[in-house]
Amino acid sequence: MPCPPPTSSVPARWPRRVRRGGLWVGGVLVLAWVASLFGMFTWQHGNGLIVGYIRGRTGVTMNKFGWGSQFKRGWTIQSSGRLDQVRWLPEWHFGSAKQWWVWVPLWVPAAAAFAGAGAGWGLEILARRRAGLCPRCGYSREGLPRGAVCPECGSAAA
Numbered sequence: 001m002p003c004p005p006p007t008s009s010v011p012a013r014w015p016r017r018v019r020r021g022g023l024w025v026g027g028v029l030v031l032a033w034v035a036s037l038f039g040m041f042t043w044q045h046g047n048g049l050i051v052g053y054i055r056g057r058t059g060v061t062m063n064k065f066g067w068g069s070q071f072k073r074g075w076t077i078q079s080s081g082r083l084d085q086v087r088w089l090p091e092w093h094f095g096s097a098k099q100w101w102v103w104v105p106l107w108v109p110a111a112a113a114f115a116g117a118g119a120g121w122g123l124e125i126l127a128r129r130r131a132g133l134c135p136r137c138g139y140s141r142e143g144l145p146r147g148a149v150c151p152e153c154g155s156a157a158a
């Protein structure tokens with residue numbers, strides 16, 4: 001019986017990288033989202049420009065007239081347990097060069113990362129199937145009768 005190729009020889013490695021990278025990035029974004037619910041993390045440039053993330057959203061505000069000028073220069077960390085103030089939707093405004101903002105909820109890039117991970121996972125399974133490997137664990141199905149379960153992980157034949 002021929003020795004099966006090691007699992008690492010699964011063709012098309014990039015779908016797996018996309019899957020793992022997407023899960024990582026999505027997980028980090030979820031953690032950042034949770035952290036942002038507990039307060040405001042902002043960096044104020046000193047002339048009205050604010051970068052940070054506040055209650056579920058990350059973004060940039062340039063506001064020389066309004067609340068932008070109320071922040072002191074440098075980092076501001078304000079705790080705020082007001083979960084009813086979580087912002088779920090993006091928000092933007094372009095008034096002038098001195099007054100504009102763009103805020104994006106962190107669930108948007110997190111969802112994109114998880115969607116990418118899902119797509120990578122699907123491509124991974126397709127690539128295994130095409131190469132005659134078990135779609136679940138990557139074990140070579142060479143020489144196995146059609147319909148036989150995988151001897152490595154016991155999953156049914158695709």
Ligand SMILES: [Zn+2]
Pocket residue numbers: 134135136137138139150151152153154155
């Ligand atoms: Zn298997």
